[in-house]
Amino acid sequence: MNDESIYAEASKDRAAFWAKLAREGIDWFKEWDENYQWEPPYYRWFINGKLNMSYNALDRHIKTWRRNKAAIIWVPEPPNEKERVLTYFDLYREVNKFANVLKSLGVRKGDRVGIYLPMIPEVQIAMLACARIGAIHNVVFSAFSSKSLQERMLDAEAKVLVTVDGYYRRGKQINLKAEAEKGVEGTPIQKVVVVKRMGMDVNMVEGRDYWWHELMKDAGNYCEPEVMDSEDILYLLYTSGTTGKPKGVEHHTGGYAVQAYWTTKWDFDIHDDDVFWCTADIGWVTGHTYGCYGPLLCGATMVEYEGAPNYPQLDRWWSIVEKYGVTVFYTAPTAIRMFMQWGEEWPNKHNLNSLRILGTVGEPINEEAWLWYFNKIGGGRCPVIDTWWQTETGGTLINSLPGIGPFIPTVAGRSFPGTSHDILDESGNSMGIGEGGYLVQKNPFAPGMLRNVWRNPARYKEYFSVYAEKFYFTSDGARRWDELGNIRLTGRVDDVMKVAGHRLSTAELENAINSYEAVVESAVVAAPHDIKGEVPIAFVTLKPDVAPSDQLKKELIKHVDATIGPTARPDKIVFSSELPKTRSGKIMRRILKSLIRNQSVGDTTTLMNPESVEYLKKEIGYKE
Ligand code: PRX
Numbered sequence: 001m002n003d004e005s006i007y008a009e010a011s012k013d014r015a016a017f018w019a020k021l022a023r024e025g026i027d028w029f030k031e032w033d034e035n036y037q038w039e040p041p042y043y044r045w046f047i048n049g050k051l052n053m054s055y056n057a058l059d060r061h062i063k064t065w066r067r068n069k070a071a072i073i074w075v076p077e078p079p080n081e082k083e084r085v086l087t088y089f090d091l092y093r094e095v096n097k098f099a100n101v102l103k104s105l106g107v108r109k110g111d112r113v114g115i116y117l118p119m120i121p122e123v124q125i126a127m128l129a130c131a132r133i134g135a136i137h138n139v140v141f142s143a144f145s146s147k148s149l150q151e152r153m154l155d156a157e158a159k160v161l162v163t164v165d166g167y168y169r170r171g172k173q174i175n176l177k178a179e180a181e182k183g184v185e186g187t188p189i190q191k192v193v194v195v196k197r198m199g200m201d202v203n204m205v206e207g208r209d210y211w212w213h214e215l216m217k218d219a220g221n222y223c224e225p226e227v228m229d230s231e232d233i234l235y236l237l238y239t240s241g242t243t244g245k246p247k248g249v250e251h252h253t254g255g256y257a258v259q260a261y262w263t264t265k266w267d268f269d270i271h272d273d274d275v276f277w278c279t280a281d282i283g284w285v286t287g288h289t290y291g292c293y294g295p296l297l298c299g300a301t302m303v304e305y306e307g308a309p310n311y312p313q314l315d316r317w318w319s320i321v322e323k324y325g326v327t328v329f330y331t332a333p334t335a336i337r338m339f340m341q342w343g344e345e346w347p348n349k350h351n352l353n354s355l356r357i358l359g360t361v362g363e364p365i366n367e368e369a370w371l372w373y374f375n376k377i378g379g380g381r382c383p384v385i386d387t388w389w390q391t392e393t394g395g396t397l398i399n400s401l402p403g404i405g406p407f408i409p410t411v412a413g414r415s416f417p418g419t420s421h422d423i424l425d426e427s428g429n430s431m432g433i434g435e436g437g438y439l440v441q442k443n444p445f446a447p448g449m450l451r452n453v454w455r456n457p458a459r460y461k462e463y464f465s466v467y468a469e470k471f472y473f474t475s476d477g478a479r480r481w482d483e484l485g486n487i488r489l490t491g492r493v494d495d496v497m498k499v500a501g502h503r504l505s506t507a508e509l510e511n512a513i514n515s516y517e518a519v520v521e522s523a524v525v526a527a528p529h530d531i532k533g534e535v536p537i538a539f540v541t542l543k544p545d546v547a548p549s550d551q552l553k554k555e556l557i558k559h560v561d562a563t564i565g566p567t568a569r570p571d572k573i574v575f576s577s578e579l580p581k582t583r584s585g586k587i588m589r590r591i592l593k594s595l596i597r598n599q600s601v602g603d604t605t606t607l608m609n610p611e612s613v614e615y616l617k618k619e620i621g622y623k624e
Pocket of ligand 1: 284390474503
C-alpha cells in the first residue's frame with residue numbers, strides 16, 4: 001500500500017508519473033512515443049500508444065489463475081431468483097461472441113452503438129464487446145425516457161441499439177422494449193438486439209429486431225481485439241450542462257484505462273480477495289468506471305444488483321453485503337440519507353463485518369450522513385472515501401486514500417497523485433486556507449478526462465475558456481481546508497443540480513415543461529432537500545385560457561417523465577400568471593431561489609413586475 005510519499009513522488013513530474021503508472025497498470029500492444037501533449041485547449045496522453053480495453057479487462061486475466069475467478073456476481077431483484085456468476089473466462093467468452101455478433105450486424109471500428117440496458121451482465125458484455133472491436137458505446141440510463149434515448153441516438157448517429165425486453169424494479173415489470181421502440185424512431189439505428197431477461201411478450205420488427213440469445217447461438221467464440229490508438233474514442237456518455245441539450249462527453253481509450261485502473265486500485269485498496277460493490281447504475285459515469293472498467297481492469301470480483309434498495313424490504317442492500325461478503329462498498333450520499341431515515345434496525349439485522357472500505361460519490365456528503373455511514377455501516381472500522389469527480393473527469397480526482405487519510409467528514413481530501421487542483425476567485429487569484437472559490441484543475445490534466453464534446457467543440461472549449469485556457473473549470477465551488485491540500489466541495493456554481501446524485505440541468509427541465517401545450521414559460525430552481533440533496537421546483541406560467549389545477553400538475557409531471565424521465569420530476573409545481581423579471585425581460589431565478597429558501601429577496605423595486613414576487617410569497621407560504 002502507498003504512504004504519504006506517493007504525493008511527493010507524483011508531483012515531481014506529473015506526466016512522467018502517469019507514464020510509469022500506464023506502464024505498470026496496462027498492457028500495451030505498442031508503447032507510446034511521448035507521454036503528454038498540451039495544445040490548448042486540447043491535451044493528449046500516451047501519443048501513438050496502442051492497446052485494447054477489453055484485452056486489458058479480460059484476455060490478460062484469463063492467462064492467469066484469475067481465469068476461473070468470479071468477475072461479476074449478478075443479483076436479480078426477485079429474492080427467489082438465483083444469482084448468476086460470471087467468471088473471467090465466462091465474461092471473456094460472452095464478450096468475444098457478442099463482438100462477433102456486432103460485427104455480423106455491420107458494426108465497424110468508430111461506429112456508435114447505443115446501449116439501453118438495466119443492471120444485467122449483458123450491459124458489461126455489450127460495452128466490452130464494443131471496446132473489443134473499436135466501436136464507440138453510448139449507454140443511456142434505462143430510466144430515461146424514449147425521447148432522451150432518441151435525442152442521444154440522433155446526436156451520436158448510432159447504427160445499432162442493444163436493449164432488453166424488460167426488467168424488475170421494486171417488484172414491477174418494466175417493459176423497456178416498448179420505450180426503445182419509440183426511441184429508435186427517426187434515428188439512423190438499423191438493427192436492435194434484444195436481451196430476453198423477462199420473457200415478456202414484446203413486439204419484434206422483422207429485419208430490424210433480433211434476440212440476443214439467437215444471435216449468440218451461432219457466434220464464433222473468439223474475436224481478435226482491435227488495435228486501438230491511445231486517443232481513439234472508447235465511449236460517449238451524455239451529461240447535462242447549462243443549456244437545454246445534453247452533451248456527449250468523449251472518453252478516449254489509453255488515458256481512461258490508466259485512470260480507471262489506478263483510481264480503482266488506490267481509492268479502494270483493491271486486492272484479489274476483495275468483493276467490490278459499486279451501487280451506481282451503469283447509465284451514469286460511476287457505473288462505467290467503477291461498475292465495469294475499473295474493477296475488471298484490476299481483475300476484481302464485483303457485485304451487480306438489478307433492483308431497488310428497498311425491495312422486498314428495507315434491508316435488501318445489507319442482505320447482499322452479508323450474503324456475498326462485500327468488502328468494498330461504494331454508494332451515494334442520497335442513498336445513505338435514505339437508509340438513515342429508514343432506521344438502523346435494517347443494517348443491524350445483518351453481519352456487515354466483511355466490509356473494509358466505504359466510498360461515496362455524486363454530491364457533497366453532510367456530516368450526519370458521513371458519521372452514520374462510518375458508524376452504522378462500517379462499524380467504526382472502515383475509512384469513508386469521499387470521492388469527488390465528474391462525468392467529464394472519467395475517474396475520481398479528489399479524495400483521501402485508504403491507509404493515508406485524513407478522513408474528515410465533509411472534506412473529500414487531496415488531488416489524486418499526479419493531478420493538481422486550485423481554488424480561485426473570479427479573477428484567477430488563488431484562495432487561502434479556509435477560503436472558498438471555484439475549483440479548477442491544473443495542467444497536466446488527468447489522463448481519463450474528456451477529450452472533446454461529441455461534434456460540439458464549442459462546448460468543450462467552454463471548460464477551458466473561463467480561465468483563459470490555463471485551467472479546466474469544474475463548475476464546482478470548493479473551500480481550501482488546510483496546507484496539505486485537502487479540499488471541501490460545496491456544490492455546483494452553474495445551473496446544474498444534483499437530485500439524488502443525478503445530474504440535471506435546469507434548462508433541460510424548463511425546455512421539457514415549456515414544450516407542454518398549456519405552458520407559456522417556466523423557471524426551474526433547485527431547493528435543498530433532506531434526503532435527495534436537491535430537488536427541482538418549477539414555477540410555471542400557463543396560457544391565459546388555461547385554469548391551474550392539481551390535475552394539470554399531474555399531467556405536467558407525466559410530461560416530464562415522458563420527455564426526460566422520472567429522475568427529473570419536479571418536487572413541486574407553482575403556477576403563477578407572471579414570473580419575476582428584470583426590465584429587459586429576464587426571469588430572476590435568484591429571487592425564486594431565495595423565495596423557496598425563505599431568505600430575503602432583496603430589493604424588488606427595479607423589477608418589471610414586483611407584484612409577481614408578492615403573489616408568489618403568498619402562494620408558497622413565504623414567511624417574512
Ligand atoms: O458537483 C459535483 C458533484 O457531482 C458533479 C458531477 O456530476 P456527474 O457528472 O453526474 O458525476 C457524478 C459522479 C462522478 C460534480 O461537479 N460531486 C460528485 N462527487 C462529489 C460531488 N460533490 C461533492 N462531493 C463529492 N464527492
